[in-house]
Amino acid sequence: MIRLGLRLALATGREAAVRLAVIALAVTLGAGLLLATLAGVNAVNAQNLRYGWLNTGIAPVATTATASTDPMWWSVRQDYFRSEVIGRVDVAALGPNAAVPPGVPRLPGPGEYYASPALSALLRSTPAAELGDRFPGHEIGTIGAAALPSPDSLLVLVGGTGEQVSRLPGAVRVTGILAVDPGQCGRCFAGVRPSGIYLILGVVAAALIFPVLMFIGTATRLAATRREQRFAAMRLVGATPRQISVLSAVESTVAAFAGTVLGFGLFLALRPALAAIPFTGTRFFTGDLSLSVVDVLAVGLGIPLGAVLAARLALRRVRISPLGVTRRVTPRAPRAGRLIPLAIGVAELGYFVGRRPQTTNGQLTAYLTGIFLIMIGLVVAGPWLTMLGSRLLARRARRAATLIAGRRLSDNPTVAFRAVSGLMLALFVTSVASGVISTYVANRGVPDSDSLASTTMRTIIWPEEIPSGQGAPSGQGAPSGQGAPSGQGAPSGQAVPSASAVPAGLAGVPGVRSVNVVYANPAGQQPGIVPGLIACAGLPPEFGSCPPGAQVAAVYPDLVNQAVRSSDGPAPPPVWTAADVSAEALHRLPLLAVVVGTDGSTAALEQSRTLLEAAFPQATRPPATDADFASDSTRLFAQFQQLANVVILASLPIAGCSLAVSVAGGLTDRKRPFSMLRLTGVRLAELRRVVLLESAVPLLVVAVLAIGMGFLAAQLFLRSELNYTLVPPSVTYYVLVALGLAVSLGIIASTMPLLRRITGPETARNE
Numbered sequence: 206m207i208r209l210g211l212r213l214a215l216a217t218g219r220e221a222a223v224r225l226a227v228i229a230l231a232v233t234l235g236a237g238l239l240l241a242t243l244a245g246v247n248a249v250n251a252q253n254l255r256y257g258w259l260n261t262g263i264a265p266v267a268t269t270a271t272a273s274t275d276p277m278w279w280s281v282r283q284d285y286f287r288s289e290v291i292g293r294v295d296v297a298a299l300g301p302n303a304a305v306p307p308g309v310p311r312l313p314g315p316g317e318y319y320a321s322p323a324l325s326a327l328l329r330s331t332p333a334a335e336l337g338d339r340f341p342g343h344e345i346g347t348i349g350a351a352a353l354p355s356p357d358s359l360l361v362l363v364g365g366t367g368e369q370v371s372r373l374p375g376a377v378r379v380t381g382i383l384a385v386d387p388g389q390c391g392r393c394f395a396g397v398r399p400s401g402i403y404l405i406l407g408v409v410a411a412a413l414i415f416p417v418l419m420f421i422g423t424a425t426r427l428a429a430t431r432r433e434q435r436f437a438a439m440r441l442v443g444a445t446p447r448q449i450s451v452l453s454a455v456e457s458t459v460a461a462f463a464g465t466v467l468g469f470g471l472f473l474a475l476r477p478a479l480a481a482i483p484f485t486g487t488r489f490f491t492g493d494l495s496l497s498v499v500d501v502l503a504v505g506l507g508i509p510l511g512a513v514l515a516a517r518l519a520l521r522r523v524r525i526s527p528l529g530v531t532r533r534v535t536p537r538a539p540r541a542g543r544l545i546p547l548a549i550g551v552a553e554l555g556y557f558v559g560r561r562p563q564t565t566n567g568q569l570t571a572y573l574t575g576i577f578l579i580m581i582g583l584v585v586a587g588p589w590l591t592m593l594g595s596r597l598l599a600r601r602a603r604r605a606a607t608l609i610a611g612r613r614l615s616d617n618p619t620v621a622f623r624a625v626s627g628l629m630l631a632l633f634v635t636s637v638a639s640g641v642i643s644t645y646v647a648n649r650g651v652p653d654s655d656s657l658a659s660t661t662m663r664t665i666i667w668p669e670e671i672p673s674g675q676g677a678p679s680g681q682g683a684p685s686g687q688g689a690p691s692g693q694g695a696p697s698g699q700a701v702p703s704a705s706a707v708p709a710g711l712a713g714v715p716g717v718r719s720v721n722v723v724y725a726n727p728a729g730q731q732p733g734i735v736p737g738l739i740a741c742a743g744l745p746p747e748f749g750s751c752p753p754g755a756q757v758a759a760v761y762p763d764l765v766n767q768a769v770r771s772s773d774g775p776a777p778p779p780v781w782t783a784a785d786v787s788a789e790a791l792h793r794l795p796l797l798a799v800v801v802g803t804d805g806s807t808a809a810l811e812q813s814r815t816l817l818e819a820a821f822p823q824a825t826r827p828p829a830t831d832a833d834f835a836s837d838s839t840r841l842f843a844q845f846q847q848l849a850n851v852v853i854l855a856s857l858p859i860a861g862c863s864l865a866v867s868v869a870g871g872l873t874d875r876k877r878p879f880s881m882l883r884l885t886g887v888r889l890a891e892l893r894r895v896v897l898l899e900s901a902v903p904l905l906v907v908a909v910l911a912i913g914m915g916f917l918a919a920q921l922f923l924r925s926e927l928n929y930t931l932v933p934p935s936v937t938y939y940v941l942v943a944l945g946l947a948v949s950l951g952i953i954a955s956t957m958p959l960l961r962r963i964t965g966p967e968t969a970r971n972e
Contacts, residue, residue, distance in 0.1 A: 227866055228460035229467065231420040234859065236468020236508055241479055243500045244472070248493035249485060255354045256387050256396035258306050259292060262377040263392045275300025277312070278370035279379045281395070285814070285829050286336055287807060288836035291324065291359040292395070297370040304382045306362065308352025313364030316342030321353055321360040335811035339818050341365075354396075355487035372823055420627070420863040461509040468504070539589035539618060547582025547914075550575050554921035561925050572922055576637065579918055583633060583911065584626055592618040594906040598898070606891045610898035621903045624867040627859075628949075629907040632942070636915020637922075639934040644923050647932040657747055658831035660805035662813045663763045665798045665826035666702050702796045702823070708816045711801065716809025719745045719802040723762055724794040727786070735759035737797050738784050745802055747778060755783035757791050762798040765831060801828075865952045868900050869959060876963040883964050892964065893957050900953045908946060 262279050277298045284291040296303075298312050305312055309319050318340050320328060325347050328337050340363055348360055370376055387396025480489040554575035562568045592615055599611025614621050704722050712720045721744070723737040737760045741751035744758070748765075751758045758781035786794075799817060803809040810830065817828040872879070879892055920931040 225456075225460045225463075228457070229464040230862075231866075232461050232464025232508060233467040233471055234420065236465045236504055237471035237475070239504055239508075240468060240472040240496065240500070241475070241494075243504070244476070244479070244494040244496055245484060247495050247497065247500075248480075248489045250386075251493040251495070252354050252485060252487075252489060253387055253396050255307075255352060256393075257384050257390075258352060258382050259294065259395035260385075260387060260390060260393040261306075261381075261383040262375075262379050263383070263390075263394070275302040276378045276380045277303040278365075278367055278376055280370055280373035280376040282374065282827065284339070284818070284827055285833040286327065286331075286359070286811065288833050289359060291361065293361050293363060295363045295365055295370045295373055295376075297365045297367045299367055299378075304380065306352060306382050308349035309346065309362060313345060313362055315364055315366050315369075317345045318342060318361055318363040319346050319348050320344050320362075321348045321358050323357050324359045324361055327359070331811075332808075334815060335808060336815065338815050350490060356490055357487055374823055374825055420859055420866070458509050461511070465505060465508045468508075538615075539592055541589060543586045543589045544582070546578060547586045550578030550580075550582050551914075551917065551921070553578055554918060554925070557925040558921060559925070568926065572926070575921070576918055579914060580630055580633060583629055583914060587622040587626055587629060587907065587910075588619040590910060591622040591903050591906060594902055595621075598902055604891075604894070605887070606894035607898060610895045610902070613895075613899055614902060618903075621899065622907070624863050625903050625907045627863070628904070629911040632908055632911035633915045633918075636912045637919045639938045640916050640919030640931050641923060643934040643938075644919070644929050644932040645927070648927075648929055657802075658765050660803050660810075660830070661763075661765050661800060662803060662810055662817070662828050662830055663765065663798055663800040664817045664821055664824045664828040665762050666796050666821055666824050702821060704792060704796055706796065706820055707799055708820045711813060711816050714809055714812045714816070716804040716806045717801060717813060718804060719743075721745070721748065721764060721800040721802070722796065723760060723764070723798040723800060724791055725797040726759060726784070727794065735761060735782065737762045738786055738791055738794065739764075739781075740788055740791055742788070747802070748800070749778040749781050751781055752783045756788045757784040757786045758782060759784045764800045862952055865956050868896055868953055868956045872896065872956070872959055872963060879960070879964040889961060889964070892960055896957070896960065897953065901950060904946070904949060904953075908942070912942070 259281055262281070275298065277296055277300075280295045282293045282295070284293050294306070296306075296312055297315075303312055313319055320340075325344065328344065331337065340361055342364070348362060350356075353360065385393075387393040390396075476494050477491050480491045480494055482488070554572070557571050557575075562571050595611050595614030595618060597611075599608055599615060602608035602611055704724070707720065707722060711717065721739065723739050726734060726736050726738050728734040738757050739760045741755050741758055744751065749758075749760070760781050799821070801813045801817070803813060814828040817824075882892065883889065916931060916933075923929040923931055
């Protein structure tokens with residue numbers, strides 16, 4: 206039977222060859238996407254492990270991969286260059302046997318440093334006053350890939366003396382290099398939480414694979430009527446159900462095996478392009494996108510086995526009875542009850558508006574449950590909505606083609622919807638993602654390049670010891686994830702910086718408009734006390750003004766956040782409150798912050814940053830602008846938007862191919878009725894309109910429904926989680942959707958020449 210199955214699959218004419226080619230193409234896409242998803246998970250794990258050494262100092266030495274009898278001072282800081290993050294590690298060995306981080310042959314000594322290849326290239330192409338002068342000494346080599354999360358990582362390992370490094374923020378004595386996965390380390394501040402990335406990869410993969418699965422299912426049903434009739438005839442002449450199952454399995458296995466092999470080839474060909482997609486915020490090394498033996502076996506064996514099962518299910522009617530294919534009845538029309546799961550999903554998300562769960566796990570459970578319920582509800586409600594659209598089409602019909610298409614869709618809306626259900630889920634997912642991302646960026650995005658928030662460089666000193674309770678105010682620390690972990694501050698007794706430490710040349714940097722010194726308020730952290738003080742003389746008007754007659758005003762450390770922002774948008778510069786401190790006494794207070802106003806030019810910002818870093822290496826918050834802090838999250842969301850665009854561009858043409866195969870299969874199965882219509886005088890153009898309407902109506906109905914429900918889910922999530930109102934995506938989103946739909950319709954139109962060839966008089970005569 207296997208030999209007969211191979212002959213039927215490979216040597217029964219053009220129709221069988223086309224069917225095998227289409228099924229193989231569909232399986233190729235599915236296998237390639239599945240392999241890409243598995244490799245993406247492996248790449249996240251590989252990349253995250255290379256973050257591990259940057260968390261050294263936050264866990265006991267017993268958990269490190271290497272141990273040494275000689276300790277060393279270790280400090281990790283975060284720096285910026287043109288809104289790109291630079292990771293800086295300062296080390297000072299206290300003996301000859303100190304541990305060595307991965308990627309370098311030895312620890313750098315005082316006046317030496319190692320730079321990552323990307324940072325090394327920047328140092329060569331950038332004036333030293335803007336970047337190179339931040340790192341004392343000279344470069345002695347590059348950091349190897351074993352220590353770099355990404356080819357684009359900007360990292361520097363700087364050597365120093367024990368006294369120098371011990372005074373840096375977050376400095377700790379360590380005797381080994383941490384080598385644990387940051388995802389398994391609750392206190393680690395470098396790296397990613399892979400669970401969230403896995404979720405994103407899973408959603409993206411689902412949004413891409415669902416259309417492919419529908420494509421595979423549609424391709425498997427190609428010429429289903431003719432194949433069922435052939436197998437039914439074999440049953441009538443004595444073939445057993447088992448033999449029929451073997452024949453169908455052989456045909457499906459041949460196509461699935463060929464598609465799986467091609468899927469591996471597709472994955473390998475696209476691997477360099479996949480590595481450039483920043484799933485975690487930075488691109489991968491190509492080698493990170495690897496497959497384990499289990500992955501290869503799971504895909505290589507699982508897909509052909511799945512194809513065999515699909516073939517058995519597709520031909521179950523023939524196995525039951527050889528006459529089963531002749532008993533065709535119109536299926537029962539879908540009912541409005543199919544809307545219930547969709548309504549439950551919307552209600553579940555709506556319930557949490559104003560009732561946001563307090564824990565991260567609670568939020569994930571609440572929001573993902575609602576979104577998945579909506580996805581299930583869309584699939585369940587799709588046939589009923591397609592039926593409504595078809596009945597409306599038939600009711601408004603003014604031409605025969607419109608009436609025929611509407612009646613046929615109404616007769617079996619489930620089959621019509623099946624080919625576009627994967628597309629609907631992909632559009633829903635991308636609409637949710639695009640709505641959330643566009644709203645987040647609109648509310649928390651990078652400030653305008655010419656705004657005060659983007660042109661002002663500031664560094665927060667916040668000395669460790671301030672006399673008489675003059676410490677930094679509660680809650681005014683560095684942003685989450687930036688800086689050293691709690692409890693790793695500089696040793697007590699460190700000298701308190703004063704205004705004399707401000708570089709004399711800072712005001713002379715081209716593009717610098719003002720240098721503003723903020724002093725610590727003697728009132729300290731008492732409730733209602735503004736933490737900083739500034740001299741009214743010379744205060745630039747863009748940063749606010751003092752009451753008449755005041756010499757000193759109470760201000761916030763950075764001058765910018767409160768001066769130019771409010772909850773309702775930009776606000777005018779404030780009038781600060783007068784402080785009961787004399788101008789003479791002000792200059793004897795400890796330094797709290799330095800705020801530099803610039804013209805926004807890159808040279809002015811980076812030269813100012815370099816001078817401030819050299820003057821205040823112990824600063825709690827490195828010199829930065831609001832744009833620097835906002836760029837991290839905004840860049841990540843922009844990269845997620847690129848993923849959403851990839852889903853749109855990939856899923857819509859796949860859905861179009863599925864529709865094209867469905868149309869071609871439907872034409873093959875209906876060529877006799879269409880031939881009879883042509884013999885009765887129906888023009889070929891009318892038949893083409895029937896086919897186009899039968900395909901286009903479900904496609905457009907599904908697109909509108911998926912986009913609308915996606916924006917609704919995004920709005921409910923935003924109101925619950927962030928109290929934001931949905932901001933519509935940019936024009937790019939709508940252009941991509943329109944382009945994808947146009948391509949899908951174009952693919953459907955490409956099947957129209959087939960209609961002329963299969964509906965000639967000879968078909969009516971021979972069938």
